Structure formats: C-alpha cells, structure tokens
Amino acid sequence: MQNLYSHIQTHANNTPNKTAIVFKDVSVSYEQFDKFTQKVRAWINEQSIEKGRIGLIFLPQTPQAIMWFFGLMSAGIIPSFMPLPSHKQDVKKYWESHQQLIELTNPSLIITTDEWLSSFDKITEKIECTVYDNNVLSSYISNETVHDTTYQVAFLQHSSGTTGLKKGVALSHEAVMDQIESYSTSLSATSEDVIVSWLPIYHDMGLIACTIMPLILGQTIILLDPFEWVSKPISLLQAITEYRGTLVWLPNFSFEHLRRTVKTKKFEGLDLSTVRAFVNCSEPCKAETFDRFFNHFQDIGATQEKLQVCYAMAETVYAVTQTEVGKVVNKIWVDEQALLESKVLLTSRGNGSQLLSCGKVIEGCQVKILNPDSSELVSSDCVGEIVISGKFLFDGYYHRPEKTKEVFDGSCYRTRDLGFIHDDELYVLGRRDDLIISNGRNYFAHEIERIVNDLPNIKPGRNIALGVYSEQIGSNEIYLVQERTKEELTDEKLDKQLIKVMRQAVQDEIGLLLRDVILVEPSWLHKSSSGKISRELNKSKLLEFLNKDKL
Structure with missing residues (x-):
C-alpha cells in the first residue's frame, strides 16, 4: 500500500512535463x-x-x-x-x-x-x-x-457546517486509496481524462472528485475560481470547450444555473461533445433538472447519456453509488401520497412524482435501509434511513467523539439521509433533518423550496422552508422565508400577490397550506461556506423574527 x-x-x-493543473x-x-x-x-x-x-x-x-x-x-x-x-x-x-x-x-x-x-x-x-x-x-x-x-490519517475534510460547528472528517491514506480505486473503476476513468471544475476544494466533491482523485490518477485538472464562476457561469463551458474536458461534477443547482444564465445566443464556439459525464451530486438530484439541461444544451453536445448521478459524502471519502456512464440514468414514477407515508408505490409514467436513480453501490461499499428510529431493516417497499458500511469509511470526527458516536459505531455509518433501493439501485429522497412532520403528514423542506423556485419572478436558491412547533395545534406549522432580489422594490400590493402565488403553488402540488410566507431583504438567509443554506441558523433567526412580531 x-x-x-x-x-x-x-x-x-x-x-x-504532463500538465497537472491549469488555472x-x-x-x-x-x-x-x-x-x-x-x-x-x-x-x-x-x-x-x-x-x-x-x-x-x-x-x-x-x-x-x-x-x-x-x-x-x-x-x-x-x-x-x-x-x-x-x-x-x-x-x-x-x-x-x-x-x-x-x-x-x-x-x-x-x-x-x-x-x-x-x-x-x-x-x-x-x-x-x-x-x-x-x-x-x-x-x-x-x-x-x-x-x-x-496507515495514518491523511487529511481532514470539514463538513459544510449547515447544522452547527463544522466537523472534521478524518480520512486515512488507505481509505482514500480504496475509494479512488473503486470509484475510478465505476467511471472507467483513465489518466487521459480532463477534469473541469469550479467547485470549492475545501468540500468533498471539489476535494476528492475534482482534485485528489485526478492527481492520483495522473489526470489534468482545469481549475476555475468559484466566485468568478458564479458571476460568469459560461466560463465552465468555455473551459470544457478549450481544454476538451471529459468529466465534470456539479451539484443540482449548477445545472439549473447554467441553463438559466447561458442563453442560446451565446452558444457560438461552445462544444460539450468531449464530455463523457456531467455528474450530478451533493444534493437531491432532480429528473426535471436533467430534462431541462438536455433540452437546452443538446445542440452543443449534451446528450441524455452524459447526464449522470452520484451519491456521496465526506464520511465515505466520497462516492457511495454511481450511475453507469454512457447509459441513460433510470427514472421511476411513484405515488406522492404513499411516499409521504414512507411507502414506495410505483405508478405509470406521468402519474405521481418522478425520481432519479443514484445508481448502484460501488465496489467495497455496502448499503442497508433501516428504520430511522431503530436498527431494523425495512421492507423493500418502504423508505428508511440509508446506512453505510465498507472499507473506505472515515475514522471519526476529529476531536469530536460525541458527534462520532451519534452516527458511527465503528462499522456502520448512519447517514441521516432517507431513501430506498429499487432494482439494486439507490434512490435518495433527502435528509431526515429536511423532513417536517405537520399534522401527521411528512413534507420534505427541499420539495417545498423546489416548488417555489420553479415559479416565475422567483430567484432560485433564495428561500427556505422551516417547521415551527405550535403548542396551540400540537404540531409543526410550516413557514417559507423568501429573499427579495436586489432589484425588487417593496410594494405591499405586489408582495401580497407574490405571497398568494407561492402559497397556492405549494398547496396545489403537495396539498400543504403554509402557515405564512415571509419576504425578507437580500442576504438575510445564513449560508455555510459551501453556499448551502443553514437550516439551524435560519430557524433561530426565524424564531427571533416571529417573537419580535408578537411584541
């Protein structure tokens, strides 16, 4: 070793003389x-x-x-x-x-x-x-x-810190090498691959998939500045074109950001035909996102076979699953009501919710679906917590034994992610922490946010759905906090219309009547270093806001 x-x-x-990094x-x-x-x-x-x-x-x-x-x-x-x-x-x-x-x-x-x-x-x-x-x-x-x-700790990856103080994930040389060997095989990766990435190198996708693995394999990395990419998204496509990039990892929001900002009139000179895989990772991956990305960029080389999915986390070094590169990712339709009751009921195409497979578990890793409140296996038609074991698990959270004990017993890691396995492929629904139970029904916060993000005149990624317990009704009431854009002026009449549209869209799609929609100024929402909106910090801020409103 x-x-x-x-x-x-x-x-x-x-x-x-081979190029390791271009910046x-x-x-x-x-x-x-x-x-x-x-x-x-x-x-x-x-x-x-x-x-x-x-x-x-x-x-x-x-x-x-x-x-x-x-x-x-x-x-x-x-x-x-x-x-x-x-x-x-x-x-x-x-x-x-x-x-x-x-x-x-x-x-x-x-x-x-x-x-x-x-x-x-x-x-x-x-x-x-x-x-x-x-x-x-x-x-x-x-x-x-x-x-x-x-055989010692190689480095620490720090979590994005959306639920409190960041945790240092301690990873050994052996675990990282085992992960790279397994994951690179699932991608059919070679030293000839060219990785193009804007992802921050201080989080797992940017660090492992786009930095450490490419350098271990002798590949070339085309490195972009994350802040410059956000302001100029087309730079990623320009870099792919110029350096003939073959592998690109992106969180789900990046696919949408590229589609919205890179207009067809800017397509001249762009060529995505060299890309073997755009890998969607880091947050719940949406079938609708792939459809929109393909329809928008197909004229410059995007194909459905190039749109791939990976389920990954720092605690397993990186990848747990990967869809098969070169094939269209599997999708299924499930009954929405059954899903809210933690049951998986397949429906015909076009009926219910469409889910995107995260692929098969990579070699060296094992996945079980357990009851979130126990260690019992759930039946094949039920949603449960994703629990992982294998040879490239982390060594624990650095100097945080109490946090390690909460999720890791030395052999199994409880991810706090909810999902199920169908036809040997993993489907991930979201975080247990994203699950809000209101009046006996289960709602995923990110699904509420997605509904609002899809509305016209809403800037995606600037809202959060939060549950607040009400002693009066004995259950959680769900609020949506939405940031205005810098260009918007406060207009009471327009605000009421916008709030009505958001409330109606959520009610129409999932039958939820929001307790309230609160419009706030730009930059009101707390974000982590990875750009993720912090549920814990924003819930505290919302409670402070609501308590002031009562005075």
Missing part, C-alpha cells in the same frame, strides 16, 4: 508540483514542526493551495483546506465560528496570505499554533524524503 503522495512522485518521474494563465506540470512539495518538506523539517498534527490552509483556490496541501501531507502534517471569508458572509460570525473550530482542532500551523495574517492573532492566542505567510518557501532547497504515513 502506497501513501497518496507517492503517486505524485510517480507521475513526476514518468510524465514530468487562468498558470500551468503546473507534475514535475513542478513535486518540486514545490519538496520545498514544503524542507521547510517543515527546518522549522521542526511536530508531525502528526493538523495544518490548516486558508488560501484562495489556486494550484499553490493544492501543492501546499500535498506538501504538508508528504511531510507528516495532516492538512485541511479552510474557506476564506466571502463578501456574502457575516465576517464577525465567520471568525467566531472559525475560532471555535481552530481551538477544537488545535493545529500546529496555519498557512494563509499576507492579507489575512493579522486576522489570526486573536483567534490562535489560546493554542500553540504558528501562522505563516504562504510565500515562505522561496529560499528553500528541495527535500526528497517523504514521511511514511500510509
């Missing part, structure tokens, strides 16, 4: 990558930094950040990417939460830019941690000695 870094050395020796006008070969990491090792040794402790990387998304990550790992430091604050975040809350995280993690070092050096003075004062400028390596000579950490 080799450690992860040994593969970089192999590529540097065998294909030194804007910067191109880094595998030889250059290896030499940078050698300097990191020399620097670590000279500084006499304790091995086996954490090194946090607070750097912009660039090739240098990735080389620092592998350099620290090869020197015996456990690296972890961390996000820098964005203009959309509350900076005070960002530093408060990261101070807690840094104190909990107790890193030996932090790598950041000169711009942010002073920001760490206060938040590291309670621990023995030194903060370094990322440009410290200029005078260092390469050190070829690699620290042997094959």
Whole structure:
C-alpha cells in the first residue's frame, strides 16, 4: 500500500512535463508540483514542526493551495483546506465560528496570505499554533524524503457546517486509496481524462472528485475560481470547450444555473461533445433538472447519456453509488401520497412524482435501509434511513467523539439521509433533518423550496422552508422565508400577490397550506461556506423574527 503522495512522485518521474493543473494563465506540470512539495518538506523539517498534527490552509483556490496541501501531507502534517471569508458572509460570525473550530482542532500551523495574517492573532492566542505567510518557501532547497504515513490519517475534510460547528472528517491514506480505486473503476476513468471544475476544494466533491482523485490518477485538472464562476457561469463551458474536458461534477443547482444564465445566443464556439459525464451530486438530484439541461444544451453536445448521478459524502471519502456512464440514468414514477407515508408505490409514467436513480453501490461499499428510529431493516417497499458500511469509511470526527458516536459505531455509518433501493439501485429522497412532520403528514423542506423556485419572478436558491412547533395545534406549522432580489422594490400590493402565488403553488402540488410566507431583504438567509443554506441558523433567526412580531 502506497501513501497518496507517492503517486505524485510517480507521475513526476514518468510524465514530468504532463500538465497537472491549469488555472487562468498558470500551468503546473507534475514535475513542478513535486518540486514545490519538496520545498514544503524542507521547510517543515527546518522549522521542526511536530508531525502528526493538523495544518490548516486558508488560501484562495489556486494550484499553490493544492501543492501546499500535498506538501504538508508528504511531510507528516495532516492538512485541511479552510474557506476564506466571502463578501456574502457575516465576517464577525465567520471568525467566531472559525475560532471555535481552530481551538477544537488545535493545529500546529496555519498557512494563509499576507492579507489575512493579522486576522489570526486573536483567534490562535489560546493554542500553540504558528501562522505563516504562504510565500515562505522561496529560499528553500528541495527535500526528497517523504514521511511514511500510509496507515495514518491523511487529511481532514470539514463538513459544510449547515447544522452547527463544522466537523472534521478524518480520512486515512488507505481509505482514500480504496475509494479512488473503486470509484475510478465505476467511471472507467483513465489518466487521459480532463477534469473541469469550479467547485470549492475545501468540500468533498471539489476535494476528492475534482482534485485528489485526478492527481492520483495522473489526470489534468482545469481549475476555475468559484466566485468568478458564479458571476460568469459560461466560463465552465468555455473551459470544457478549450481544454476538451471529459468529466465534470456539479451539484443540482449548477445545472439549473447554467441553463438559466447561458442563453442560446451565446452558444457560438461552445462544444460539450468531449464530455463523457456531467455528474450530478451533493444534493437531491432532480429528473426535471436533467430534462431541462438536455433540452437546452443538446445542440452543443449534451446528450441524455452524459447526464449522470452520484451519491456521496465526506464520511465515505466520497462516492457511495454511481450511475453507469454512457447509459441513460433510470427514472421511476411513484405515488406522492404513499411516499409521504414512507411507502414506495410505483405508478405509470406521468402519474405521481418522478425520481432519479443514484445508481448502484460501488465496489467495497455496502448499503442497508433501516428504520430511522431503530436498527431494523425495512421492507423493500418502504423508505428508511440509508446506512453505510465498507472499507473506505472515515475514522471519526476529529476531536469530536460525541458527534462520532451519534452516527458511527465503528462499522456502520448512519447517514441521516432517507431513501430506498429499487432494482439494486439507490434512490435518495433527502435528509431526515429536511423532513417536517405537520399534522401527521411528512413534507420534505427541499420539495417545498423546489416548488417555489420553479415559479416565475422567483430567484432560485433564495428561500427556505422551516417547521415551527405550535403548542396551540400540537404540531409543526410550516413557514417559507423568501429573499427579495436586489432589484425588487417593496410594494405591499405586489408582495401580497407574490405571497398568494407561492402559497397556492405549494398547496396545489403537495396539498400543504403554509402557515405564512415571509419576504425578507437580500442576504438575510445564513449560508455555510459551501453556499448551502443553514437550516439551524435560519430557524433561530426565524424564531427571533416571529417573537419580535408578537411584541
């Protein structure tokens, strides 16, 4: 068993001039990558930094950040990417939460830019941690000695933090290599594949699928800046065209964002024919999203066979399932009412809800569907909690034994995701945390949000459905909080019309009468570092808002 870094050395020796990463006008070969990491090792040794402790990387998304990550790992430091604050975040809350995280993690070092050096003075004062400028390596000579950490923790992935303090998912070299071997086989991936990605490298999809796996396999990564992609989505398609990209991972909202923003008049010069798979992952994948994406982009090379699905999470390194590349993903129709009662009842095409398969479980992983409140298997026609075992599970949440114990018994991981298996393929419905029980009926918050997002004059991704317990009725009442766009002016008459349309759409589709729809100003909703809307923080904010309204 080799450690992860040994593969970089192999590529540097065998294909030194091959491009590892392209970022804007910067191109880094595998030889250059290896030499940078050698300097990191020399620097670590000279500084006499304790091995086996954490090194946090607070750097912009660039090739240098990735080389620092592998350099620290090869020197015996456990690296972890961390996000820098964005203009959309509350900076005070960002530093408060990261101070807690840094104190909990107790890193030996932090790598950041000169711009942010002073920001760490206060938040590291309670621990023995030194903060370094990322440009410290200029005078260092390469050190070829690699620290042997094959059976130890390789790095930490941090959760997106939508339900409180981020959890550091500890992953060993062995687990990561087993995952890459299994997942790359399911994709028929080779060293000739070209990965094009805007995804943040501090979360699992961007880190594993689009950074670590490609580098271990000797592929080329076309790296985009996440913030630039959001403002210019067509840049992803332009990069695919220019570099003949073959594999692209995207969360469901990205498919919709591309379809809405890249108009047909901008298609000239774009070519998606080289792509083997656009892999939908990270959030519930929608059949309607695939249909809309295919219909919009088919003239420039999108096909139904290229639209694929993966079910993945940091606790399993990455992938649990993958649909078969080159074939159209399976879809089924189920009775909506039965589904709300946790039963799976197939219907004819066009009747009920259409669900998209997440594919078969990849080799080395096992999935069971259990009763969410016990360890009993549910019958094949019932919805339950997805429970995972296998050879590439995480080692636990770093310095969080109480959180580890809640979901992991050493052999099985309880995902808190709800789903079922049909014809040996997994169908994922959503998070248990997204499930709101109101008047004896089950509602998925993301389904309520989807209904509203599909309405005209609504900016998708700017709302949240939340359940608030009412002592008067003895059950949850469901509220929808919707952000206005910056362009919208407050108009009481128009607001009432918009609220009426949203309430009616939800009632028509799933029979739910919302307790209220609350329109709020832009940026009101709390988001995590991955851009996910935080249910816990926003529920607290809603309760505060409702209590003020009662005064």
